[in-house]
Amino acid sequence: MGGIVTSDYSPDSPATDPTGRVVRPTATAGLMLSGRYRLEALLASNEGIMTWRATDNVLSRPVLMHLLAPDDERMGWVLNAARKAATITDARFLRVLDALEATGQEPWSFVVSEFAVGDxxxxxxxxxxxxxxxxxxxxxxxxxxxxxxxxxxxxxxxxxxxxxxxxxxxxxxxxxxxxxxxxxxxxxxxxxxxxxxxxxxxxxxxxxxxxxxxxxxxxxxxxxxxxxxxxxxxxxxxxxxxxxxxxxxxxxxxxxxxxxxxxxxxxxxxxxxxxxxxxxxxxxxxxxxxxxxxxxxxxxxxxxxxxxxxxxxxxxxxxxxxxVQTEWVxxxxxxxxxxxxxxxxxxxxxxxxxxxxxxxxxxxxxxxxxxxxxDWRPTLAQPAVNEPPVTAPPSVETHPRPAPAPPRLKSKKVPSAALGRRVIVLLIGFVVVALLVLQIRGCATGGSGGDETTSGQPTAIAPVEIASVFDFDPAADGGDNNENSSQAPYAADGDTSTVWHTLTYLNNPAFGGLKPGAGIVYDLGSAVPVASVRLLLDNEPTAVQLMVPIENDATAASPPMNTVSEWQVIASDPAGGSETTLSPDEPVTTRWLMVYFTSLPPIGGNQYRSGIVETYINQ
Missing domain, CATH: 1.10.510.10 (Transferase(Phosphotransferase) domain 1)
Known part of the structure; x- marks a missing residue:
């Protein structure tokens, strides 16, 4: 007769049928597999697969086990998948701990994984x-x-x-x-x-x-x-x-x-x-x-x-x-x-x-x-059709869902009266400091013997306004014309809580070895002198360059977007920190500017990425 008979089982003296074949034991709570894993509770059973919560007696920890019959044709695929999955080290995956195909006295093929307590x-x-x-x-x-x-x-x-x-x-x-x-x-x-x-x-x-x-x-x-x-x-x-x-x-x-x-x-x-x-x-x-x-x-x-x-x-x-208290929705x-x-x-x-x-x-x-x-489910106005009476679902014990935890604690508010007193004290302090500074400067000017007029004093220059922003990732350089295009405006939106990110690249900080780099192009609306560009970057160190078109035509309706070879470097920082300033040797008059990344910082797991939090262009 073909097939494998199931029965009670002892690993020390396995049962055999009249032909000498090992009899496969019934999988029940308490069964020990591979001399190490003790079955505790059956969690699911379908399609010839039994899933158990078990105990690893060697390490005294709960594990998850999938059991298959020795003759199950899927086991070869399962073992291959288990070997690949075992190489994953990211803690967000349940790790594969062990896998064994039934041979000799081992009655069941199985795969062992971590067991996570949760829902x-x-x-x-x-x-x-x-x-x-x-x-x-x-x-x-x-x-x-x-x-x-x-x-x-x-x-x-x-x-x-x-x-x-x-x-x-x-x-x-x-x-x-x-x-x-x-x-x-x-x-x-x-x-x-x-x-x-x-x-x-x-x-x-x-x-x-x-x-x-x-x-x-x-x-x-x-x-x-x-x-x-x-x-x-x-x-x-x-x-x-x-x-x-x-x-x-x-x-x-x-x-x-x-x-x-x-x-x-x-x-x-x-x-x-x-x-x-x-x-x-x-x-x-x-x-x-x-x-x-x-x-x-x-x-x-x-x-x-x-x-x-x-x-x-x-x-x-x-x-x-x-x-428990929260301000969240x-x-x-x-x-x-x-x-x-x-x-x-x-x-x-x-x-x-x-x-x-x-x-x-x-x-x-x-x-x-x-x-x-x-009633959190959608309530839709239904067309007039004949429907069977609404039937209630099986009774399920539910609990009111707690509100989410609040954001990190903020400083306590100061009473208005106390706040007013503090403001007055601070203002007095600022006035005193300002007077001292003016007095010192006056002394320095008087001692120099110069006859400078007020017209010689430097005046504040407003930062350059940015008309528009878009990403630079030309196909001719190995890109796909989409370096997170939808996020590009975040690079200069005046909001430091938003970020334009590069894509994430693997194994190589130089954009995975796929292309020379990628960047952000700024349209200044018209040709203006640019003395420096201050960048707030998402992480560090980032190799970054400041570039202008080689044919710097202010009347052009659009910048060159075919390849980075159409641009020239006017300033660079090979290891830019979270804040870096790029300044050309002399101010450059241009309508188009590009911040171009050539090397990205690591973010873990052989992955590399950077980004621009905010951009400030100065004349």
Whole structure:
């Protein structure tokens, strides 16, 4: 008879059948594998894979184990994936610790990973959406973790609400990188190109961002609109503005949840469009997504708010540095405001997807809404169609979600009376100092015996106004005409909280060895004398040059943008710090200036990036 028989098992004296073959034991709690791992609790079992929480008796720590039968054809792929995944050192991934194929007396093939204490995003979303800052932080961390692996040709391909854990300390843990795809392969997936695999991960990051901000799942418009991951399908609209008939589109996150900033919505929809071939701005790489989300969430504040949330969910004591009081927007939209906003949206876009047009053989998911006092889900005005009665979902114990932790503590306000006294004292002090300075200067001037007039005194010169700013990344030099183009205005917007970043490059500070550099071009509106340019840089050291066109024609309507060889260097700093000033030997009259980076500082993990916080041009 073929096959392997299961029975009770002792590793010291394994059972055998009449032919002498080892009998595979039943996987039950207490079973010891490889003389080291003791099974504790079965977490899931499907598609021939059993997932267990186990204990590593050697290191006395919990681990996660995937068990497969010895004859499972997937094990070769799983072992190969485990070897690759084991090389990843980024702490945002659950590490692969061990893998073994069943041979001899070893009854089960298995893969061992870290075990993280926390909640999956699927569990977290059972209580509603998170704040826009928290969503941006979570997906931004995932994108920045995936970007260097994408550059090595390694992709997750199974990103979902169940593949991300938020630990009780508010940390992000990505589950199943490479392993999940090997355990659950899809037909033809091994034939996908690099770009196709990258597109899958980026699309899934966009879907996660959408679900985190709306607690709905963006089901592709051409698929049956049923629930996924315990979430209802995202609301669809009919957009007739294209002139080509009706096109189904998801409502933007800020339309579904009014507490979400439009900037977060913009990034979300840009991440979703490319995979579906939709018209509009798109984000095509994990680097693009990470860079676009950078700045939308404060890393410290978002991390602290997640920690507060997780400690509340796990009924742990809130640490002293995470007070309950907060000035943040509530993580749930006001129910009345959500209803009003969605009703207004319906008035402007009256066409909804008529569910009665769905294929009759597809069973539609039952609709339900939470209680009126906790209605965070979108409330849409439905067309008059016959629908079955609303059925309540299975009872789930929920707890009020705590408000996020506040930003870092600010200094206490000074009472107005005391403030007034301090201002008076300071003013008196300034006046005294000013008088002393004037007296000293007067003495110095008198002692020199000169007859200088007031017309000889230097006068303050206003800084040069900047008309416009754009990035410089010509294809002829190896670029793609997009060095974070959308962020370029941040380099000179007068706001030091915004930054234009270069893209992130791997293994080589000289732009990954791909091109000589990249930069920012400034249009001064007309030809003006430039004596110096002061830069506030994102990090250091950065090799930076100040350049003007070789053919410095002030009447030209645009600067040379074909190659950097059309520009000449007038000042440089080979190791610019966080603040650096570039001054040519003599003032240069020009309309066009370029700040050009040739070498970038490290940001960790063999990655290199810099950026411009602010630019000040002086005559």
């Amino acid at each position: 999956s995003l699927q569990t977290l979303l059972g209580n509603g959406p998170v704040s826009g800052e928290q969503a941006s932080y979570i997906v931004g961390q995932m994108a920045s973790a995936l970007a260097p692996l994408h550059a090595r040709g390694m992709f997750h391909l199974r990103i979902s609400p169940s593949s991300v854990i938020i630990t009780v300390n508010g940390n992000i843990k990505i589950v199943g990188f490479l392993i999940d795809a090997a355990l659950r392969p899809k037909p033809g997936e091994d034939q996908l190109s690099w770009a196709e695999q990258e597109a899958i991960d980026c699309y899934d990051l966009g879907r996660l961002l959408y679900s985190l901000t709306t607690a709905t799942w963006p089901v592709p418009p051409d698929e049956p609109q049923g629930g996924h991951w315990g979430l209802p399908a995202a609301p669809l609209r009919l957009n007739r503005s294209s002139g080509q008939g009706a096109e189904q589109l998801w409502a933007s996150p800020h339309e579904v949840n009014s507490s979400i900033a439009p900037s977060v919505s913009t990034v979300t929809m840009a991440a979703l469009r490319p995979k579906l071939g939709l018209v509009g701005p798109g984000l095509h790489s994990a680097n693009d997504i990470a860079d676009s989300l950078d700045g939308l969430a404060d890393l410290v504040d978002a991390g602290e708010s997640l920690e507060t949330l997780m400690r509340h969910n796990h009924q742990m004591a809130t640490p002293p540095h995470a007070p 509530s993580m749930r939209a006001d129910p009345a405001e959500t209803t009003q906003r969605m009703a207004s949206l319906d008035a402007n876009l009256p066409d909804l997807v008529d569910e009665s047009e769905a294929p009759t053989e597809v069973v539609k998911a039952q609709k339900w809404r939470p209680a009126a006092d906790d």
